[in-house]
Amino acid sequence: MSQLSSSSFFDSSLLVRDVAGSYRPADAGEVLQAALRVLAGQLRGTQITLRNPA
Incomplete structure (x- = not known):
């Protein structure tokens, strides 16, 4: 758990x-x-209907 002691470790990471x-x-793949x-x-x-807007 020593890895968790630095607050900068959490700043931009999941x-x-x-x-x-x-x-x-x-x-990225895990996210x-x-x-x-x-x-x-x-x-x-939920039923989803996809429509072509063109």
Whole structure:
């Protein structure tokens, strides 16, 4: 947990915890996957219609 003592560590990073319990900045793919899980949960049970605006 010594990695968490620096407040600058949190300034611009989203963190993930590895299997050993250490925290590290999330990479872009991990952030996108988490966002997709949240969106999928919000959209579950909602019917979406896509339309071509042209």
